[in-house]
Each structure stands twice: as structure tokens, then as C-alpha cells.
Amino acid sequence: MNAVIVAQGLTKEYPSGEGCDRVLREVGLTVRRGETCLLLGPSGSGKTTLLSILGCLLSPTAGTLAIAGDTVPFGDRAALAELRRTRIGFVFQNSRLLPFASAYDNVALAAANAGVPSAELDARIHGLLTAVKMDRHRDKRPAELSGGMRQRIALARALVHQPVLVLADEPTAALDRHTGRTVVDLLLEHSRSQAAGLIVVTHDEHLSDGFDRVIRLNEGALTEDER
Template sequence: MSASRSRFAPYKQLPNLGLDTSTTQIGAIVAQGIEMEFKSQKRCFQVLKGIDLSISEGSIELLMGPSGSGKTTLLSILAGLMTPTKGKVYLLGEDVTAMSRAQLAKFRQQNIGFIFQNFNLFPALTAIENVEIALNIQGVRGKVAQEKSRVLLEQVGLENQANQKPGDLSGGQKQRVAIARALAGNPQLIMADEPTAALDSRSGHAVIELLRSLAKEQGCTVLMVTHDPRIVDAADRITYLEDGMLKQ
């Protein structure tokens, strides 16, 4: 375990939910028996079918599969943004499926950094201001937030673009700002939804390599939904989802 992780308490022992614990790894992200159904006009669509998944602490995991396979739905459930129809999700040893909305919001704020396909930056704010907002949410403000934001932008190679607005940045630079923002609260988990889809091959690979190196340095666990085969070499493991089920 890296030095940056030593301040965190060890994960709690998960309860026995009837799974074969000899083959079930206790990880930073654990899904047990996840099912998800959506109802529309008296019809029921089962999007996820009995998902069991364990992602090791400090690893980079890609979740791949065809469009409509349920990848974004699964990511949303694993991030605590959606509640599954059945099953349990444990993040850092905590049963997030048993948390209230307020508890979930606090947990996400303290432990998860999000990265999106379309960057989700505030267009009227500069790069450094976009990062500062994430720190403000954590309760860090003023000169301390400014200095930390500047350091984060230096880490992603954007110290010279700190005062530029998103409209003046390339796609790769915007995603670097988004990575800096995601890392602002020192999250233990990073959830990324198609982070390279809007980037060309060179920029996409550079961004993923940067995310990998920063995540490894900080001891983060990264789960990334992607269609992009260009970035598979950056992953520790690849999981395939098809027709709502995991495939080997």
C-alpha cells in the first residue's frame, strides 16, 4: 500500500451474502448479485442480470461492451448514483445500497471523483476556477484552494493554461482540467464515463496515461466505461458486459 493510502482505515469485512467467499475477492469496489429493471408502458426491461464484480484497490479497470449492454447503468449503480433493483454494492467496505440519500451524497463527496465524456466544465470559469469549485465543495476555500488548484493543474501539465477558459482549450486540455478537478478531494475512487470519446487518438491515450500515473501515485482505484480499444493497454484488467451480463 502506498504511503498516501496509509491514512485510510482498512476495509470492513463484508457480510456473507451466500456467495462462495473462497472465490469472491474483497475489493475497493464490490458488486454482489446486481440486477436492474426499468419499466415502461407496462413493459419491463432487465438491463443488468446478476452482476458479481470485485475490483482491487489501486487498480485501473475498464468496463467495455457494445452500446446498450448496460455499462453506464452499471457504472451509475457502482458510483451510488442509482439504486439497483436487487443486489448490494460495497465501496471501500461500506454498503452504499443501504445508505440514505444524504449519506450517499456525503460519501460520494468524500470518496469519489467523477470524469465525464463531455468534460462538464463551467464555460464561464477559468481552468483554475473549475478546479477550485471542487475544493470549495470539500470546504477548502480562499488562497489555500487557489494554491491547491494550481498544484493540481501543474500535475496535469496545464500550469500555463490556468487562467484560460474551456473555450480556449483543446479537447485533451479540457479533459486534463476535468482530471485535476476529479482528483481535487484526494478521492479513493475515480469513476469515468467514456473519458476519451471526444478526443483524438493521441490526446485520448495521453489523457489515459496521465490518469493512470496520477491514480497510481495517489493510490486511487479507477473504474472506466469505454468503447475505446486504443486505451486497453493502460488497464490492469478489462471486464466485458454484454446483454446485461459479464463475459469472460
């Protein structure tokens, strides 16, 4: 089986006032190695909720998920943390870099945390920082970098442990269109070369060039564009 994600019947309800809000309704999704998906949907349609479940950050109310062939044990916090550390790379809208660490150290800390052997660490970080065109700025702190540069460091951090699954939640929302495109192209390139599955969440229809699949979330259900 070459799938990085097999999700079946994913349902998420949040408790509200008298009853509950059903945000995801029996969502099914299969993503293969090296496959790149753009996930579109209006604000409030459940994109972040779905990505958080796929990224083992949030438990579904019902349904099952397998990452790279292993069923995710949503009740087991330690196992979830291990899956996130070793198999999943996340990119958030606002980078979420450590403010007092250099660009290099932001990536190095993530690598060490994921158990990248220290003998490989420096070469791997150098390779990634070069790929995202940030090696020159390796000693700068986040506050000394532009939003696009911070996002490229966040990419290096998300990719340094060679995750089989890369998830990005509106990674371009704080960037101008050209810079956003550059960030998305780096994600596409890397996912293909590492045979990782990629899901990028966005509002921006214009980003769909270069993706294998375009998936839409509406009222808690997924549909896919014919391409």
C-alpha cells in the first residue's frame, strides 16, 4: 500500500450551547506517496479541523485514520506525539518560529527533537537552508527576517526530518502572491522529490497550478475537482 493517508468516516463535532456543531461529516480521503493536494474551502468550513486531525493534533469524534499504513491510536498521547515527530511536517500560517533562536537553530532544534542523527544534522540543515535560499541568513533571528523568509525557514523546519506527510495550513495567507507562490513551489518540489504526501490549505484558487489534486471542503463534506 502506497498511501500516506487513508481516512475513513472522519466526523468531528464540537460541543456548543445546547447540542453540538458537526464540522466534519464522514470525510474520506486517500493520499498516496508523492501526491500533492490543494485543499480549498471558505472560512469556517473545517479546513483547520481536518488538517489537525490528519496531523494527529486533534481527535475525531468518529472515523479512522492510517498514516503510512499504521492506524493512528487517537487515545494514546505518547504515540500521537511520536507520529507527529517522526512522520509529519507542519507549516502554519504565521511560521511559529522560536523568536530567540537563529534560523539555523530553529531548524536544528526540530531535527534533534525528531531524532535526526547528529552526524547528519549539519549537512541536512545546510542542504535545506540552501534549497529554500536561506543559508545566507542562517544566523538571523525571526524578527530580522521578512514574512516570506520566516516562512521559508518554517518549511526547512517542517521538512528536516523527512516526513512522509507534509501539512500546511494557509502557509501563504500572510504573504504577497509572488512570495506565496515561491513557498508553495518549494513545498511541491520537496514533496515530489521525497515522495511525501502534501496537503496545502488555502483560500486562494490561484495557487492550484502544479498540484495533482484540488479538493474542496464545504459544509463538512469533501469534493474533488476533475482535472
